[in-house]
Amino acid sequence: MEINPILETRKEELAFDDLDYYVIKKGLCTGCGTCAGICSHIEFEDNLPSVNKIYDPYCSSCIQFCPQFYTPFSKIEKTVFGTTRVDRNLGCYDHIVSARSTSDSILNVCQDGGVVSTISTYLLEAGIVDGIVMSGISKEDPLKPVPIVATMEKHVIDAAGSRYCVCPVVMGLREAFEKDIRKIAIVGTACQVQGIRKVELFSEDHYPFDIKAVIGVFCYENFLYDDLFKNFIEGELEIELKDVKAVKIRHNAFELHRTHEINSIPLKTVYKHVNGACTVCRDFTAELADISVGAIGSTAGWNTVIVRSKRGKSLFEEVIDNNLLLLSDKVDIDNLTRMAHYKKAHVEEISTEAAKFLRELGAGEFEVQVYGLLLSLNAPRLETINEILHVSSDEIEQALETLIERGWATRVTDPYTVSHIYLPEKPEIIINNGMKKLNNKLKQLKRSVLSELTSLYMRRISEIYALKE
Structure with missing residues (x-):
């Protein structure tokens, strides 16, 4: 059965190093264990996969079957x-x-x-x-x-x-x-x-x-596990774990159930783990x-x-x-x-400062919002963006078209559904290109504005010096 054409064309090149670069080091590994389940050379250390020294550097199974890669x-x-x-x-x-x-x-x-x-x-x-x-x-x-x-x-x-x-x-x-x-x-x-x-x-x-x-x-x-139970609950809160029979999350609390006692920890305090x-x-x-x-x-x-x-x-x-x-x-x-x-709509948002900077490069507020979604989502379709933003498809399509024209996004066809998906351009490229355009614009403005201001200044120079005397 066919797999993603990108993987198909590059599978001879892909290896654990790619899994490490595209998934693990980018903080995207969920710890599902698929890579280790199909490769005996992969083990888990600190909730992350690692590979031993005798693995096949030309085997691409780990990244091909990783759900976070594709x-x-x-x-x-x-x-x-x-x-x-x-x-x-x-x-x-x-x-x-x-x-x-x-x-x-x-x-x-x-x-x-x-x-x-x-x-x-x-x-x-x-x-x-x-x-x-x-x-x-x-x-x-x-x-x-x-x-x-x-x-x-x-x-x-x-x-x-x-x-x-x-x-x-x-x-x-x-x-x-x-x-x-x-x-x-x-x-x-x-x-x-x-x-x-x-x-x-x-x-x-x-x-x-x-x-x-x-x-x-x-x-x-x-x-x-270690962050929550060992370091936080047992370490910082000094709550012993040896007699805990069950763990439950309810009533906005993280509960540790013992035979005759329940330790209730505010849920908001455990989210950092x-x-x-x-x-x-x-x-x-x-x-x-x-x-x-x-x-x-x-x-x-x-x-x-x-x-x-x-x-x-x-x-x-x-x-x-x-x-x-x-x-x-x-x-x-x-x-x-x-x-x-709520889980689908809960995506990482770019900061106010970053959004303001992108607007300085000429993008509108809604376009910046859509670009931020493209950065947070995995190759979304129009319907996916629509279900998060709750605005008309026409408005989203217009923003996407503007982003494509600006070079901030690209539209490709999903080979399986023949529907359009949208990919963001790298922020580094967007910012560098935007800065170049701003610099060129500033240079043009400098020439025209400086000429006008200098001419005005020279016409009034005698009056200026007279006032100084």
Whole structure:
């Protein structure tokens, strides 16, 4: 199956150095683990991938399958769902319901309604998969998430609950490969789902996995474990972690649950420990999954379930037919949509000072705003810009045309959807060209204005000297 033509033409040249330059050093690595999952020479250190000395410098797999370098959403949607999205906030889906597990053993340990754990155990017990790549817990540190391959119900039960920290889940592919586990499912956040979809759809000749299900979990952002738990909570706040049974985020607080006590930390104080790459992610509901699960939109103790693909629908119906889940139609879809839209609209804005400088180069206020969006977004289409700015498409198109004429942006055609996407020109080029134009304009003004002023000065020179005397 074809991949991005840019990658196709350059894949012989691309290597880990490119991943390091384009993703890691630019602070865009989400820690999803896809690169390490497909390459045994890559390990994770301090939540970031690093490569050992014996790696193949001509292998391009790590960057080809990195979701942060290029993820052809429209192509994947057409392949997985048979269509591209209509709902700009929630992506493609068949239906949305609220659900809750009927298993007491799962409900005793789960975060909300236990739907992910229930589906996972069903996949294993029904023999649909031999292993599930998912986030588990470290034996040395029960609050630290690590990638695991669950092969029995106990593994799933032990892994239940949320930990809200970066975990290279897709790295679990390596363990599955080494243990000769080929029929697998994966449970992951949006970035992990994007990585596994690229592996699933674009690498069948290299990585012989039979992926039976991709289960996505809602995710707004993840924290860096050492920064949050070790340095801040245990270090600065001096709160011991050894007896913590569960971690929850609710009521604008980060809660540490113990047997008979809850330590509540104001949520605003922990935001500085968020993984930086999460702030540019725009996918709240894991839109490329077969089934997406989270808490937003449902009452306490229940899960919101977005059934997306035919494969996901068939799996979910099997779980229901086996009486493993209770269903409810009480889903606040407006709230779910609002949260998804907020994450899409939450893009990094350029500073007031930078905007003012760009206006000095001749751009209008709205053009500067649109250019700032192009810098923050990943090759957006007109619809993407429209859903953020909430202004008419005509107004946005006019601003884009002006930016293109100025040389501040370019318009290219997405080879998969034959629709236009927009790319910003490098700020350095824009500023240098703008400064040249300003200097040329100032030189022209200097010649004309200086001549006029000098002539006026010379005509009045005698009067000026007379006044001085």
